[in-house]
Amino acid sequence: MATERPARTRRRAAAFWNDARVRAVFAQLLVLALVVAGGAYLIRNTLLNLERLGVSTGFGFLWTTAGFDISQALVPYDRTYSYARAFLVGLLNTFYVSIVSIVLATILGFVVGIARLSSNWLVAKVAAAYIEIVRNVPLLLQLIVWYFVVLGGLPAPRRSLVLGEGVYLNVRGLFVPKPLFEPGFGYTALAFLLAVAAVVVLARWARRRFEATGQPFPTFRVGLAILLLVPAAVFLATGRPLAFEYPELGKFRVSGGLVLLPEFLAMVAGLSVYTASFIAEIVRAGIESVSRGQWEAAWSLGLTRGQTLRLIVVPQALRVIIPPQTSQYLNLTKNSSLGVAIGYPDFFNVAGTINNQTGQAVEVIAITMAVYLSLSLVISAFMNWYNRRMALVER
Amino acid sequence: MRLSSLALAGALVVAGLGAAEASPTLEAVKKNGFVRCGVNGGGLPGFATVDDQGNWSGFDVDYCKAVAAAIFGDISKVKYVPLSAKERFTALQSGEIDVLIRNTTWTLTRDTALGLDFVGVNYYDGQGFMVSKSLGVKSALELDGASVCVQTGTTTERNLADYFRKHNMKYEPVVFENANEAIAAFQAGRCDVFTTDRSGLYAERTRFDNPDDWVILPEVISKEPLGPVVRHGDNEWGDIVRWVFYATIEAEEYGVTSENVDEMREKSTDPTVRRLLGVEDEFGKYLGLPQDWAYQVIKQVGNYGEIFERNLGKDTPLKIDRGINDLWTRGGLQYAMPFR
Numbered sequence: 001m002a003t004e005r006p007a008r009t010r011r012r013a014a015a016f017w018n019d020a021r022v023r024a025v026f027a028q029l030l031v032l033a034l035v036v037a038g039g040a041y042l043i044r045n046t047l048l049n050l051e052r053l054g055v056s057t058g059f060g061f062l063w064t065t066a067g068f069d070i071s072q073a074l075v076p077y078d079r080t081y082s083y084a085r086a087f088l089v090g091l092l093n094t095f096y097v098s099i100v101s102i103v104l105a106t107i108l109g110f111v112v113g114i115a116r117l118s119s120n121w122l123v124a125k126v127a128a129a130y131i132e133i134v135r136n137v138p139l140l141l142q143l144i145v146w147y148f149v150v151l152g153g154l155p156a157p158r159r160s161l162v163l164g165e166g167v168y169l170n171v172r173g174l175f176v177p178k179p180l181f182e183p184g185f186g187y188t189a190l191a192f193l194l195a196v197a198a199v200v201v202l203a204r205w206a207r208r209r210f211e212a213t214g215q216p217f218p219t220f221r222v223g224l225a226i227l228l229l230v231p232a233a234v235f236l237a238t239g240r241p242l243a244f245e246y247p248e249l250g251k252f253r254v255s256g257g258l259v260l261l262p263e264f265l266a267m268v269a270g271l272s273v274y275t276a277s278f279i280a281e282i283v284r285a286g287i288e289s290v291s292r293g294q295w296e297a298a299w300s301l302g303l304t305r306g307q308t309l310r311l312i313v314v315p316q317a318l319r320v321i322i323p324p325q326t327s328q329y330l331n332l333t334k335n336s337s338l339g340v341a342i343g344y345p346d347f348f349n350v351a352g353t354i355n356n357q358t359g360q361a362v363e364v365i366a367i368t369m370a371v372y373l374s375l376s377l378v379i380s381a382f383m384n385w386y387n388r389r390m391a392l393v394e395r
Numbered sequence: 396m397r398l399s400s401l402a403l404a405g406a407l408v409v410a411g412l413g414a415a416e417a418s419p420t421l422e423a424v425k426k427n428g429f430v431r432c433g434v435n436g437g438g439l440p441g442f443a444t445v446d447d448q449g450n451w452s453g454f455d456v457d458y459c460k461a462v463a464a465a466i467f468g469d470i471s472k473v474k475y476v477p478l479s480a481k482e483r484f485t486a487l488q489s490g491e492i493d494v495l496i497r498n499t500t501w502t503l504t505r506d507t508a509l510g511l512d513f514v515g516v517n518y519y520d521g522q523g524f525m526v527s528k529s530l531g532v533k534s535a536l537e538l539d540g541a542s543v544c545v546q547t548g549t550t551t552e553r554n555l556a557d558y559f560r561k562h563n564m565k566y567e568p569v570v571f572e573n574a575n576e577a578i579a580a581f582q583a584g585r586c587d588v589f590t591t592d593r594s595g596l597y598a599e600r601t602r603f604d605n606p607d608d609w610v611i612l613p614e615v616i617s618k619e620p621l622g623p624v625v626r627h628g629d630n631e632w633g634d635i636v637r638w639v640f641y642a643t644i645e646a647e648e649y650g651v652t653s654e655n656v657d658e659m660r661e662k663s664t665d666p667t668v669r670r671l672l673g674v675e676d677e678f679g680k681y682l683g684l685p686q687d688w689a690y691q692v693i694k695q696v697g698n699y700g701e702i703f704e705r706n707l708g709k710d711t712p713l714k715i716d717r718g719i720n721d722l723w724t725r726g727g728l729q730y731a732m733p734f735r
Contacts, residue, residue, distance in 0.1 A: 053488055054627045055510035068552040069559075069568045071542075079556040152583035171584045172542065253540065262585060263569065340547075340572040343580060349570060352481050353547050359509035361485045 046362060061358045062087070068353055070345045072261055083354050090350030091371060097267045097346060098333045104272035105332060106325075109279025116284050127280065135277040140338055142274055147266035147342040154262075157253045166246035168254055174265060177244035178258040184241035191234035192227075199223040263344035267336065275332045282324045286317035318390045326383035330376050337372075347371060418631035420493050421466070421683055429472045432459035433492040436477030437574050440598040441706050441713045442498050443475075451475045454706040455496040458517060458623060458640065461696045462494060465639045465688040470695045479573065480546060484509050487626060494636055495624040498592065500550045505624075514637035516622040517699075519719045519728050521615035522554050523593035525600065528610050530587060535614040542567040544577045544586035551591055554617040574599070592619045594707070594715065601712040635682055642689040644731035645671055646698035648722055653697040660690060671734050678734070699729060 016022060050057050062084040069079050074092040077085055116127035134142070152171065155161065160168040160175075168175040206217035235242070247257025290313045298308040337348035348368065355364040424430050434455055435443040443453040451459075451473075460470035476492050487495045488510055498520075499505075501513040524535050524543075532538065535558070545551055547570045559566045569586055571577035578599055581589040589596070593615065600606045623640065625633045646652070649668050651659050660672045669675040672690045679686035696702060699722075707715040721727025 050510075052628070053510035055488060056508040067556055069556045069566070071567050071569055079553075079560060148579055148583060152580070152585065156584055255540075341576060343544075343569045343571045343576070345570060349547065349572070352572065353552060353570065356481050356484075356547065357504075357553065359484055359504065361488070 050362065055359070057360070057363070059363055061360055061363070066354070066357070068357065070350060071343075072264065072345055083358070086350055086354060087347070087367065087371075090345060090347035093345050093350075094333070094336050094347040094375070097264060097271070097339065097344065098336050101268050101271035101275065101332055101336070102329055104268065105275040105279055105328075108272060108276035110283050112276060113280035113283025114287070116280060117287060131277045131280050134273060135281075139270065139274050139335055140341060143266060143270040143338055143342055146270045147262065150269070151262040151266050158249070160249060160254065166244070166257065168247055168249060170254070171262065172253060172259075173262045174260040175247035175254045175257045176260070177246045178256070180243045180245055182241040182243060184238045187238050188231050188235045188241070192231040195227050195230040198230075199226055202226070261344075263339065263342055266342055267339050267344045267346075271332055271335060274335075275328055278328050278331075279325065282321055282328065283317075286321035287313065289320045290316045315390065316392075319387075319392060322383060322387045322390060326380060326387070329379050329383065333375055333379060334372060418629055418635075418683060420626070420629045420632035421635065424466060424493055427474075428467075429474045430459065430463045430466065430494065431474045431476055431492045432456075432462070433476045433478045433483055433486055433495040433497055434459065435497050436479050436482075439498060439574075439595060440601050441711060441715075442594070442598065445475075445477075452706070454518065454702060455498060457696050457702045457706065458496045459494070461639050461643060461692045462636055464691040464695045465635065465642075465684055468685065468687070468691045468695075481572075484511065487511060487624060490626070493625075493632070498594070498621045499624055500592075501620045501622055502550060510627045511624050512627045512633050513622050513624055514633050515640045516620040516728075517640055518594065518621040520592040520594050520619040520621050522551055522590060522617040522619055523596050523615055524612040525581075525589045525596045525609055526587060526612065528608050532612070535612045535616065536562060536564075538566065538588060539564040540566065541587040542569060542585070543588045543590055544569050544571065544581040545590055546571055546574045546577045550617070550619065555590055558616045578602075592621070594621075594713075597713045597715055631683060635684065638678075638682060639688075639692055641731035641734075642671065642692050643696070643699040643702060644722070644729050645734055646689070646693045647700040647729075648724060648731065651693055651698060652701060653694055656690060656693045667734055 047057065063082050065079070066081055066083045066086040067079050068086070070077060070086065070089050070093075072093055073089045074096060075085075075089060077089045112127045112130060115123050116131065118124045118127070154169060154171045157168075157170045157172055160170040163169055166175075166177040202223060203219050206219045210216055245256050247254045247259075294312055294316065295308055298312045303311065336346055339346040340349040340352060343349075351364050351368045355361055358364070434451065434453075438444045439453070441453055442455045443451060445451050456475070459473045459475065463472040464470050466472070476486065478486050478492075478495075478497060483495055483497055483499065484505070486492050495511075496517075498518070499513075500520075501516060505511055506513055524538070526532050526538075538559075543555060543566050545555060545568055552568070552570065555566075555568065566588075569577075569580060571580065574591070574595075578589065580586060582603065589599075591599070593611065596611050600609055600611070603609060623636050625636055645667070646656075649665060649671070651668060651671065656672070659668055660674060663669060663672075663674075666675065670678065672693075673679055673686040673688070677686070679688050682688065685691075697705070700717075703717065703720065704710065707713050708717075717725075717727060719728050721729065723730040
C-alpha cells in the first residue's frame with residue numbers, strides 16, 4: 001500500500017495536463033480574458049481617439065435640455081424636457097407600434113395560415129398569393145407605398161372621409177372620438193378588475209372539479225358573461241360616467257378628438273401585413289406537423305371537431321409554432337426602426353436627432369444598441385417562458 | 396444613424412492614433428492624390444448635385460474644387476463623399492473625409508464639443524418657411540396649429556421648436572431622415588409647412604412640378620452661417636481651406652476673374668493682386684502649397700462672385716439675390732482678411 005501511493009500521485013499529476021475538464025475550463029478562461037482585453041482595448045482606444053480629436057465624451061448630455069419637439073408622445077413631453085426624456089418618448093413609441101403590430105400580425109397571420117390549408121381552392125390560392133407577394137417585397141418599399149401612396153392619397157382635411165359618427169380619415173391621420181373619464185368611472189374599472197379575478201378563480205375551480213370528477217363546466221361562456229355584465233351593471237348604476245370628445249371638422253384641419261398619425265398607421269399596416277405573411281407560413285407548418293393519426297384518434301374517442309382542434313391539434317402545433325414565432329416578433333420590433341424613413345418618431349428616429357444635436361455619436365449608438373438588445377432579450381425571455389409552458393409534459 | 400453612420404462610429408472605435416506632423420491631413424491628401432470632400436448626399440440644387448455621368452456641380456462643390464486646385468492645380472483631384480445631415484460630423488471626426496463643405500451651420504456646439512473647426516462663412520443663410528399658395532398665409536405668425544415637415548439631423552428642428560415656443564404657437568413636427576421624403580410628404584399635403592434654410596427652400600422649389608404654387612414666407616427665424624469645416628487640431632490644414640476661401644473673395648474685391656487672371660498676373664501693378672497671384676512674396680510657402688495656388692483657384696474655379704452667379708444667381712433656376720452675401724464694399728458681409 002505504502003509503495004503504491006507515490007505512483008498514484010504521479011499518475012494524478014500527469015493527469016492534470018490531460019484532464020479534459022481542466023483543459024476546458026482553462027480554454028474558457030483564456031477566451032474570456034481575450035474578449036475582456038479586446039473590449040478594454042477598444043474602449044481605451046475610442047476614448048483616446050475622442051480626446052485627441054477634442055470631442056467631449058460621457059453621458060452628461062442626457063440631462064440637458066433637448067430643445068426639439070416630437071409629434072407623438074405617450075408621456076408628457078415638450079422641448080424643455082431633457083434628452084433622457086426624449087429617449088424615453090422614442091422608446092415608448094417603439095413599444096407602442098411594435099405591440100399593436102405584433103397583435104395584428106398574429107391575428108392576420110393565423111387567419112391567413114389557416115386559410116392556406118382550406119379545402120376551398122379559391123381561399124387557399126388567395127392566401128398563397130398574399131404570402132408569396134408580401135414576403136418577397138422589401139419592407140422599406142412596402143412602408144413607403146403605405147405611407148406615400150395609400151395614406152398620402154387620402155383627401156385633405158376639409159374633404160375628410162367620414163367613417164362613422166365623429167370618425168374622420170384624411171391625409172393628416174385618423175381622427176376618432178376621445179373618451180373622457182368622469183369622476184365615478186373608477187368604480188367601473190374596479191368592477192372590471194374584480195370580474196377578472198373572479199373568472200381566474202372560477203377557471204381554477206372548474207379545472208380542479210374536472211380533474212377530480214370528470215364533469216366539464218362551461219368556463220368560457222360563464223367567464224365571458226361575468227367579464228361583460230358585471231362592469232356594465234356598475235357602469236349603468238353609477239350613471240354612465242363616460243363622455244366622448246368628438247373631433248370637429250374645420251376648414252383646414254380637424255381639431256379635438258384622438259388622432260392616430262398617418263406615420264403610425266402606415267407603420268402598423270406595413271409591419272403587420274409584412275410579418276403576418278411569415279407567421280402564416282409558420283402556422284401552416286405547425287398545423288401540418290401534427291400527424292393525421294392524432295385527428296383520427298381523437299375522433300375515435302368521440303371528441304368533436306372543435307374539441308380536437310382545441311385540445312389535441314393546437315397544443316401540439318404550438319410547440320412547433322412558438323420558437324419561429326419568437327424570431328418574427330423580434331424581427332418586427334427591430335424592423336420598426338425603419339420608421340425613420342416615413343417620419344414615425346420611434347426610438348431610432350429620436351436617437352438620430354439627438355445624435356446630431358449633441359454630436360455624441362459613440363454614446364448615442366451605444367445607447368441605441370443597448371436598447372434594441374434589451375428589447376430583444378425581453379421578448380425572447382417572455383416567449384421562452386411561454387414556450388416552456390406549452391412544451392409537451394411527459395408523464 | 397443608418398448603417399453607414401454606425402460604420403463611421405466604428406471607425407472612431409478602431410482607428411489608430413495618428414502621429415503628430417506638420418499637417419497630417421495635407422500629407423495624407425498629397426499621398427492619396429485627391430481631396431476627400433464631404434458634400435450633400437441627397438443633392439441640393441445649386442449647392443451640390445450630381446448628374447447622370449457622376450459629375451458633381453454646385454456652390455459647395457466649387458469650394459471642394461478650389462481646395463484641389465490650390466493643392467494639385469487640378470480641380471478633378473476631388474473624391475466626393477455624399478453624406479446625410481446625420482452622418483456628416485462623424486465622417487469628418489473619424490477621418491473619412493478631409494473637409495466638409497455641405498451647407499453646414501457654424502454653431503458653438505459644433506465648433507467646440509464636436510472637435511471641429513469652422514474656417515469661414517461662404518454663405519450667410521437663415522431658416523424660413525414654405526407653404527402652399529392656396530393656404531393663403533402671408534406670415535409665419537399665422538401658422539398656429541400647423542404641421543411642419545422637417546429633415547432630421549439639422550439645426551432646423553431646434554430653431555423650429557424655439558420659434559413656435561417664443562410666439563406661443565402650437566405645431567406638429569413630422570421628422571424625416573431625408574429631405575426628399577420630407578418634401579414628398581409636404582407636397583402630398585401631410586404638412587402645411589416645410590422648413591429649412593431659405594437657400595434650401597429656393598433650391599427645393601425649383602424641383603417642384605409647379606414652383607409658382609408655393610410661397611416662401613418673409614420671416615427669417617434664425618442665423619445660419621454656412622461654411623467649410625475641418626477637424627480641430629490640424630491648424631495648418633484649416634489655414635489652407637480658410638485662405639483658399641478668402642482668395643476667392645479677395646479676387647472678387649480686386650476685380651480678378653477667371654477670364655482676366657492671366658492678364659492680371661502679368662500686368663497688374665497692384666501689390667495686393669501681385670501677392671495674391673504669387674508674383675510677389677511667398678504665401679504658397681507659408682501655407683505649404685505651390686506658389687501659384689491662388690492663381691490656380693481663380694483660373695479654374697473663379698472668384699466668389701463668379702461661383703455665386705454660376706450656381707445660385709439670376710441666370711440659374713434658383714434666382715437668389717446676393718443680398719447679405721455681397722462684398723462688404725457693397726454693403727454685404729463677405730470680407731476677406733488682408734493678403735499681407
